[in-house]
Amino acid sequence: MGELIWFFPKTVEEVKDIITSREGVVPHGGGTGLLRGDIKRYRGLLDLGKLGLSYITEHNGFVEIGAMTTYGDVVRYFKKKDSKSVLYRSLVDSATTPLKNRITVGGSIAYFPPWSDIMGSLFILSAEVFLTGEREGWFKILDYVSNRGLYRKTVILKIRYNKDKDTGYSAHYRAVRTRVDHPAFTITLLVDIKDKRVDDASIYVVGTKDKFKKLTAVEKEIIGKKASEIDTEALNVDNVEFYGKPQFTSEYQKALFEIEVKRKLREVLESVK
Amino acid sequence: MRGVFIINGQRKEIEFAPHKRLLDVLRENGYTEVKEGCREGECGACVVLLDGKPVNSCQVLAASVMEKEIITVRGLGTIHKPHPIEEAFVEAGAVQCGFCTPGMIISTYALLKENPDPEDDDIKRALDGNLCRCTGYVKITKAVKLASKKVKKDGK
Amino acid sequence: MENREFNVVGKSIKKIDALALATGEVKFTADIEMPGMLHIAFLYSPHPHAEIVDIDTEEAKNIPGVVLVLTYRDVPDTLHTTAGQGYPEPSPYDTRILDKRVRFVGDRVAIVAAETKEIAEEALKKIKVKYRELPYNLDPEKAEESEQIPPEDAYHLLPTVYEPSKNLAASVELSFGDVEKGFSDADFVLEERFEVQYANHCAIEPHAAVAFYDERGRLNIISTTQVPFHVRRIVSRVLGIPLKNLRVIKPRIGGGFGGKQEVFLEQVVALVTYMTKRPSKVVFSRKEVFVSSRTRHPMITWYKVGAKRDTGEITSLYLKALMNAGAYGPHALTVMANAGSKVLPLFNKIKNLKFEGFSVYTNLPVGGAYRGYGATQGYFGYNVMLDMIAEKLGIDTLEFFKKWHIKKGETSPIFEELGEGKEGVSQIIRSCGLSECIEKGAKAIGWYEKRRKRIKNGDKVRGVGAAILMQGSGIPKIDMGAAYMKMNEDGSFNLHIGATDIGTGSDTILAQIAAEEIGTSVDKIIVYSSDTDFTPFDVGAYASSTTYISGGAVLKCAKKIRKEILKVAQEMLNVPEDALYIENGTVYTRDGQQKVSFQDIVIYSLYTKNQHQIQAVASHIGLESPPPFMAQFAEIEVDIRIGRIEVIKFVSAVDCGKPINPVLVEGQVEGATVNGIGYALWEDYVFDEKGRVKNASFWDYKIPSIRDIPEIEVIICETYEPTGPHGAKSVAEIGINGPIPAIANAVYDAIGIRLTKTPFTPERVLKAIKSQGIKL
Structure with a gap:
């Protein structure tokens, strides 16, 4: 076993060259995901720290976030700018303060563990990731997570989403034991209201047997309805299955999910009034 | 490999x-x-400031932070010239076994830099990555409030 | 002794080591590095029960940097107990440093010492072991008929029940009156089964030990221990090294809670250093702390209680306790016995009572001492049963508590009958503030406004519950502590104590006790503790003993040195002794005519006339073990749809006699309370079918964070314990015992569901709601 080699590229071209030409080299963002496994199994680490990828900008109607932006950066940015943002709501309770300062947005998309707090909101926002490597350019986040071909030998450099996607009422639920815990699953939802009616709704659960699921049945049932007339308890919730986890059994997760999705939805609809 | 760290x-x-990991590089030098309590980013005993922000040094690969600025609790004060936060922890009775204390103090320092007048909820969020088994956190919360007063007075 | 005005005692003096700790100046055990130091790693059994058929270490030994690979063939095979208790230990001798048979997943198979920890860990992978798997058992209720777990030659030093072939690690029986008659005399009889789980101490500092030879060729051990003197004795015996050649030092310790009252690393570093003549060090990983150190003993208790409807008198009480000792038996007898002895005297007017306790071996991680020490396990069922009886009687639980709990001037036959490995010691309660604790705690929690109100907020229902408790102060007629003092030229004093400050603040408390008695201030007392070469003996930090026992020694020692000071002053001032008094470091004549400072006294004694060192030494054993008392109250909210319990507020009202240092008292109670809440709600070991711990990390074993704690209030209800130093009793353990029953009783108050198994996870609560049916 050879020694681990570090690469510190200063340009995107170098990143592309290293990731496409070397075997066993993986990108390094904050390192928290990599350190959950055995670091010695990699031949090389491609550090993204010298590329200026730690930023959040808004232009042309898009919010763009550099891959090296940490959860802590995101929370601090939106706390000032827009604490109603679904991204803020999803990340404010995720991980601890010191971990938040190390977990990067790009790293957590590439890693996508079942306890991810960020993915639901990115799905809702129809975010896109910008890749370099064997595939280049903007890709839809849903394509990225379901197509292993996009994952292999690529590096996420940035993500973006249309600001218009983040104008509704949002909520994020974490199925946890204590307040400082990784969730068994999360529910993220965003509801757009026009004239007191649900104009659009997007609800995702992350941490299911299929990794994540869009709750289309619930969305369909509420879209077009007057917010005040929706009886959340009477909703037919999509069938979602969970694996048993150290936090909770599969049966309990299912029961919890069905209750909490209704509760969160009610909380959002009530905030409309 | 060889690298420069500003410690x-x-x-x-x-x-x-x-x-x-940064934790090992620090301890070995x-x-x-900087204490090791779990090596999994959960206990916070190894928290240091990295470019001014608290991080779990056990969750940082040292190579990735070369040329960066690292501050440990001994960078804040010494027994002969303690930092007001350190004094506040002593006065409030927030130090029992003291093993979590360096990490707690670093987290408090970062909090007070950002928010000199923290409310209870701000304190709980800032210290959520630092586990303590001795105090039940009651005196630690008191210490942070006392530190807030002291720091403002001292202008540190 | 009597209550009086104090100058130093009762004041919240800053902890004397706090600033050194806060500034990071202090070296803990794991921080010690020495040139040429070897690092030690353990190979652990992957099987719950197996015999090592073959073990090949050749390849591991050949790795560059590997210095030593030890198997059971290479180490002394002395049977011993790892329990750091007084001698003869009331725990079975059932453990070897390494054995041919391994008894749980996580038991030791081999030891590697190498130039670095990484090399040692690499070498572990190269050790080839052939196992013959043996039948195993994880269920304490099936222990008797299962394959024998302890070694065939395991034995007990004490004449107590020990039947290794039946996997019986210990049993006790206590009975008086006629229990059956008592039940038939009762108007109603209630029965319930309770169960508490495995848990870990989770001191943030993992266990560690260092050994090295000093310049005179004596073997030194520095370790994370609560019991340095027991370490010296046990290591000497296990390794056959003369005790005089060993020195054990306890540096600052990052929390103990009982987990460091065990001697399982010190003999290993000592052995490696003995064999290699090089310094060695072992530091446990968090996973090793969870799996291969020690745990809270899980326990099942069955309570049967009969009572009279008119008077509320409990006519009969039967308690059976079945404790899971795990694969070895440290504290197997005493923790189990404490489930009775620290619990049952609380309602001392029960005339018919029977307690039967059993400790059994299973192929699971090893139990040990843990704050509360059996009382935690016993008090769950006890307080729930009392709540049930009060309800049945139609009276307020607190009135029921107050009417029947033991009072000042009273006794219980249990004190005499049940001790630690032998009979107990009879005692009369000389101080008891429990009724005041109940009243003040009730007020703080808002008992009378909230009880039986079942305040609803959507799906959430609130309730309040209470529990009453006692513990002890040291083990009477067994635990001993000693102190030595000498006086310096500036009027300062060196206080040398064997007592072991593990973060509790005992160094500070003991300095306060000394300063008060001498008539000086704490900053004049230089404390040095826990070094087998330089401090006198002390049993160590356990059984809530330090303030009471070691404090007693310090008080005696201070009295003696005070006398010595006065003697010299008398000589200097030429007056009779009773003409003198001490105030703030100066000796005055009562007529106000003359005075002499401590400084002048020492200068005189060292240099002027009748030259001698003003010094004193004293030992102390507790003849009694006066219990501290506590009433704990929980206000909780249950989300009835998902079963989640949220503790809103928690009140602990404590009688610890005279609080030597109120802030440190509060700190002990707050820490114990939060630890108890964690045990009640979240903390648990998850095992697979082979007894592997599946959640051996803080990632999946959740202890309370700062965001998980409710509003916490501690009320000190001061009394004065005449047998304690300056009126003090103990306080460190008691607060961990009440959260489980207080929360359980609060849940019943809220939703009418009796919880009988911990932790009260949302899943378990929801299941109880569904099976018992909610009564709102």
């Missing part, structure tokens, strides 16, 4: 293996005030 204001050139 408590001093440039240090250190030889280290490429898979080493005499910064044993």
Whole structure:
């Protein structure tokens, strides 16, 4: 076993060259995901720290976030700018303060563990990731997570989403034991209201047997309805299955999910009034 | 590999293996005030400031933070010239076994830099990554409030 | 002794080591590095029960940097107990440093010492072991008929029940009156089964030990221990090294809670250093702390209680306790016995009572001492049963508590009958503030406004519950502590104590006790503790003993040195002794005519006339073990749809006699309370079918964070314990015992569901709601 080699590229071209030409080299963002496994199994680490990828900008109607932006950066940015943002709501309770300062947005998309707090909101926002490597350019986040071909030998450099996607009422639920815990699953939802009616709704659960699921049945049932007339308890919730986890059994997760999705939805609809 | 780290204001050139965590590099070079409690980013005993922000040094690969500024609790004060936060922890009775204390103090320092007048909820969020088994956190919360007063008075 | 005005005692003096700790100056055990130091790693059994058929270490030994690979063939095979208790230990001798048979997943198979920890860990992978798997058992209720777990030659030093072939690690029986008659005399009889789980101490500092030879060729051990003197004795015996050649030092310790009252690393570093003549060090990983150190003993208790409807008198009480000792038996007898002895005297007017306790071996991680020490396990069922009886009687639980709990001037036959490995010691309660604790705690929690109100907020229902408790102060007629003092030229004093400050603040408390008695201030007392070469003996930090026992020694020692000071002053001032008094470091004549400072006294004694060192030494054993008392109250909210319990507020009202240092008292109670809440709600070991711990990390074993704690209030209800130093009793353990029953009783108050198994996870609560049916 050879020694681990570090690469510190200063340009995107170098990143592309290293990731496409070397075997066993993986990108390094904050390192928290990599350190959950055995670091010695990699031949090389491609550090993204010298590329200026730690930023959040808004232009042309898009919010763009550099891959090296940490959860802590995101929370601090939106706390000032827009604490109603679904991204803020999803990340404010995720991980601890010191971990938040190390977990990067790009790293957590590439890693996508079942306890991810960020993915639901990115799905809702129809975010896109910008890749370099064997595939280049903007890709839809849903394509990225379901197509292993996009994952292999690529590096996420940035993500973006249309600001218009983040104008509704949002909520994020974490199925946890204590307040400082990784969730068994999360529910993220965003509801757009026009004239007191649900104009659009997007609800995702992350941490299911299929990794994540869009709750289309619930969305369909509420879209077009007057917010005040929706009886959340009477909703037919999509069938979602969970694996048993150290936090909770599969049966309990299912029961919890069905209750909490209704509760969160009610909380959002009530905030409309 | 070899790299420079700016630790408590001093440039240090250190030889280290490429898979080493910042925690190990610090401890192996005499910064044993950075404690190891779990090595999984959960307990916070190893929290240091990295470019001014608290991080779990066990969750940081050392190679990725070369040339960066690292501050440990000994970079804030010493027994002869303690930092007001350290004094506040002593006065409030927030130090029992003291093993979590260096991490707690670093987290408090970062909090007060950002928010000199923290409410209870701000304190709980800022210290959510630091586990303590001795105090039940009651005196620690008191210490942070006392530290807030002291820091403002001292202008630190 | 009597209550009086104090100058130093009762004041919240800053902890004397706090600033050194806060500034990071202090070296803990794991921080010690020495040139040429070897690092030690363990190979652990992957099987719950197996015999090592073959073990090949050749390849591991050949790795560059590997210095030593030890198997059971290479180490002394002395049977011992790892329990750091007084001698003869009331725990079975059933453990070897390494054995041919391994008894749980996580038991030791081999030891590697190498130039670095990484090399040692690499070498572990190269050790080839052939196992013959043996039948195993994880269920304490099936222990008797299962394959024998302890070694065939395991034995007990004490004449107590020990039947290794039946996997019976210990049993006790206590009975008086006629229990059956008592039940038939009762108007109603209630029965319930309770169960508490495995848990870990989770001191943030993992266990560690260092050994090295000093310049005179004596073997020194520095370790994370609560019991340095027991370490010296046990290591000497296990390794056959003369005790005089060993020195054990306890540096600052990052929390103990009982987990460091065990001697399982010190003999290993000592052995490696003995064999290699090089310094060695072992530091446990968090996973090793969870799996291969020690745990809270899980326990099942069955309570049967009969009572009279008119008077509320409990006519009969039967308690059976079945404790899971795990694969070895440290504290197997005493923790189990404490489930009775620290619990049952609380309602001392029960005339018919029977307690039967059993400790059994299973192929699971090893139990040990843990704050509360059996009382935690016993008090769950006890307080729930009392709540049930009060309800049945139609009276307020607190009135029921107050009417029947033991009072000042009273006794219980249990004190005499049940001790630690032998009979107990009879005692009369000389101080008891429990009724005041109940009243003040009730007020703080808002008992009378909230009880039986079942305040609803959507799906959430609130309730309040209470529990009453006692513990002890040291083990009477067994635990001993000693102190030595000498006086310096500036009027300062060196206080040398064997007592072991593990973060509790005992160094500070003991300095306060000394300063008060001498008539000086704490900053004049230089404390040095826990070093087998330089401090006198002390049993160590356990059984809530330090303030009471070691404090008693310090008080005696201070009295003696005070006398010595006065003697010299008398000589200097030429007056009779009773003409003198001490105030703030100066000796005055009562007529106000003359005075002499401590400084002048020492200068005189060292240099002027009748030259001698003003010094004193004293030992102390507790003849009694006066219990501290506590009433704990929980206000909780249950989300009835998902079963989640949220503790809103928690009140602990404590009688610890005279609080030597109120802030440190509060700190002990707050820490114990939060630890108890964690045990009640979240903390648990998850095992697979082979007894592997599946959640051996803080990632999946959740202890309370700062965001998980409710509003916490501690009320000190001061009394004065005449047998304690300056009126003090103990306080460190008691607060961990009440959260489980207080929360359980609060849940019943809220939703009418009796919880009988911990932790009260949302899943378990929801299941109880569904099976018992909610009564709102």
